[in-house]
Amino acid sequence: xxxxxxxxxxxxxxxDDLSFEIKENYSEIVYDDRKNTPLAKKLKIKEDYDFSxxxxxxxxxxxxxxxVVIKEIVIGEKTRAFVVxxxxxxxxxxxxxxxxxxxLEIPLFEENAFKVTKNTVKQRLLIHNQVSxxxxxxxxxxxINFGGCGIFVEGLDVCxxxxxxxxxxxxxxxxxxxxxxxxxQEAFADMLRGNSAQVRKYLKTEKLICEGISVGNxxxxxxxxxxxxxxxxxxxxxxxRRRINGISVDYIISAEEVSLLxxxxxxxxxxxxxxxxxxxxxxxxxxxxxxxxxxxxxxxALIFPTNAYEMTHSASDSYLRTDFANMSRIIRIIATMIxxxxxxxxxxxxMFHEEMLxxxxxxxxxxxxxxxxxxxxxxxxxMDISFEMIREAGVRMPGPxxxxxxxxxxxxxxxxxxxxxxxxxxMIIIIAITGIGxxxxxxxxxxxSYRILKIVFVILAAIFGFYGIALGxxxxxxxxxxxxxxGIPFLSPLPGNRFYKNAVFVPPIWKQEKRPEFLxxxxxxxxxxxxxxxxxxx
Numbered sequence: 133x134x135x136x137x138x139x140x141x142x143x144x145x146x147x148d149d150l151s152f153e154i155k156e157n158y159s160e161i162v163y164d165d166r167k168n169t170p171l172a173k174k175l176k177i178k179e180d181y182d183f184s185x186x187x188x189x190x191x192x193x194x195x196x197x198x199x200v201v202i203k204e205i206v207i208g209e210k211t212r213a214f215v216v217x218x219x220x221x222x223x224x225x226x227x228x229x230x231x232x233x234x235x236l237e238i239p240l241f242e243e244n245a246f247k248v249t250k251n252t253v254k255q256r257l258l259i260h261n262q263v264s265x266x267x268x269x270x271x272x273x274x275x276i277n278f279g280g281c282g283i284f285v286e287g288l289d290v291c292x293x294x295x296x297x298x299x300x301x302x303x304x305x306x307x308x309x310x311x312x313x314x315x316x317q318e319a320f321a322d323m324l325r326g327n328s329a330q331v332r333k334y335l336k337t338e339k340l341i342c343e344g345i346s347v348g349n350x351x352x353x354x355x356x357x358x359x360x361x362x363x364x365x366x367x368x369x370x371x372x373r374r375r376i377n378g379i380s381v382d383y384i385i386s387a388e389e390v391s392l393l394x395x396x397x398x399x400x401x402x403x404x405x406x407x408x409x410x411x412x413x414x415x416x417x418x419x420x421x422x423x424x425x426x427x428x429x430x431x432x433a434l435i436f437p438t439n440a441y442e443m444t445h446s447a448s449d450s451y452l453r454t455d456f457a458n459m460s461r462i463i464r465i466i467a468t469m470i471x472x473x474x475x476x477x478x479x480x481x482x483m484f485h486e487e488m489l490x491x492x493x494x495x496x497x498x499x500x501x502x503x504x505x506x507x508x509x510x511x512x513x514x515m516d517i518s519f520e521m522i523r524e525a526g527v528r529m530p531g532p533x534x535x536x537x538x539x540x541x542x543x544x545x546x547x548x549x550x551x552x553x554x555x556x557x558x559m560i561i562i563i564a565i566t567g568i569g570x571x572x573x574x575x576x577x578x579x580x581s582y583r584i585l586k587i588v589f590v591i592l593a594a595i596f597g598f599y600g601i602a603l604g605x606x607x608x609x610x611x612x613x614x615x616x617x618x619g620i621p622f623l624s625p626l627p628g629n630r631f632y633k634n635a636v637f638v639p640p641i642w643k644q645e646k647r648p649e650f651l652x653x654x655x656x657x658x659x660x661x662x663x664x665x666x667x668x669x670x
Contacts (some may be wrong), residue, residue, distance in 0.1 A: 162249065174271070175187075175270070179287050187254065199217060200216065211248045221298070222298055222299075230260035260293060265292060274346075304330070306324070312451065319409045319410060320433060338359070340358065347379055347381075349380060351384055354427075357369070363647075363654055364422070371601070376394060386430045387430040404438065409433075414435065419658065421653030443574075443578050446461075464573070467569035468572070471583075476589035480598050511559050512563070513587075634648075644658070645657050645660070645663075
């Protein structure tokens with residue numbers, strides 16, 4: 133027993149057979165896609181069947197890469213061919229019926245009567261409706277990586293690429309973060325063409341351009357830049373295209389990553405690019421002369437440019453009556469001001485400017501804090517951090533559990549903190565009102581900005597009182613005024629005295645004749661001056 137105890141506490145160096153250490157790997161990479169720049173010379177497809185087969189196996193690391201399928205077939209009597217695709221990303225039923233079956237079931241013509249050429253394969257043998265010719269290996273490999281199917285035929289210096297995508301994806305659902313009782317209820321899913329088709333349902337015009345893009349040196353995530361050719365400013369479209377094409381990152385997964393890479397002020401607290409999950413909102417932005425970007429696999433679209441006012445707009449504003457929509461905007465503005473400034477104002481009044489409070493209210497606040505051991509600023513930060521923790525925990529938990537956690541956790545924590553004399557009841561009220569105001573924010577990313585600003589104003593108020601809050605508002609306003617979103621001042625239409633009716637309040641729909649002037653659209657008007665012609669008997 134003594135020996136076992138000593139052996140247990142005695143240090144023993146790890147044996148070589150059990151130790152593991154990651155070492156630098158200097159082995160030569162067979163193929164690095166990051167070196168495949170557009171300026172590099174593409175390897176043309178050769179007529180040699182064996183060379184093409186071995187090259188494809190090398191590029192896809194077959195047989196180690198188990199989900200790559202290479203099916204070898206014989207066309208006619210002696211013409212060899214092979215089909216390559218990813219299992220799970222391509223629709224196997226379409227490949228069998230539209231690609232492999234027609235190639236195998238052709239009549240056995242005599243050699244002099246039938247010859248395998250580009251035209252015979254594409255026009256007579258492949259019955260799939262989306263087949264294109266590729267002249268280099270990189271082009272067809274890009275299509276295969278995106279769920280396509282490559283068909284190599286012996287004796288031909290081209291490859292045929294068939295669009296047979298069939299990976300699992302979500303169906304169209306309701307919007308979760310931009311809910312509205314009025315208007316369309318559909319939201320973007322994860323499929324690129326499905327998302328662009330949803331926008332086309334609202335803008336039924338051939339002038340709607342979906343310009344294909346690819347982001348990521350290795351991932352080559354496909355996407356589209358959408359704009360109305362007869363409305364959008366050409367310089368704006370070129371600038372969006374230039375910034376997206378100028379991204380040099382190996383892997384891009386979502387549209388939010390793209391927004392972080394093309395913003396003028398990525399370190400600014402307030403984001404300068406609007407992300408939305410509603411196709412009707414994208415359609416309305418395109419109709420105004422803006423540009424949108426949709427990325428494959430991302431359920432949100434990016435809208436360029438935007439301003440400080442549109443970040444506070446709700447999707448339901450366009451479908452409500454004018455007085456209802458304006459009332460909703462007023463409430464959201466008040467809620468925003470409360471969520472950002474109320475904690476700081478409370479600290480400034482109670483710590484530096486007690487004379488501003490009614491006497492009995494001041495007595496009540498002092499009496500409630502009589503047994504609290506912490507200063508007001510520590511008390512406020514403690515409760516605010518606790519509230520943020522409950523909010524984050526509710527987001528990470530499953531839906532029903534998250535909502536219950538937010539309600540029960542807030543009630544229990546607040547009541548327990550007051551009973552334990554850690555915080556005062558008035559502080560619980562301040563934090564609760566601030567939290568409710570933050571939930572009224574229309575944009576999720578803007579809500580994060582307000583939560584950070586709230587902490588900044590609390591610190592400034594605890595140090596300087598009202599002067600600190602005034603200084604913070606002044607500095608933040610100057611930062612907003614000096615920033616731009618794709619060449620448009622972020623506080624547009626205020627600079628230059630440009631008037632835009634839909635900036636703060638919602639005008640009647642028959643008064644929205646003009647597009648925003650700061651967008652520089654080709655067509656300034658979007659409806660007749662007299663849109664309700666029936667009122668004049670027409």
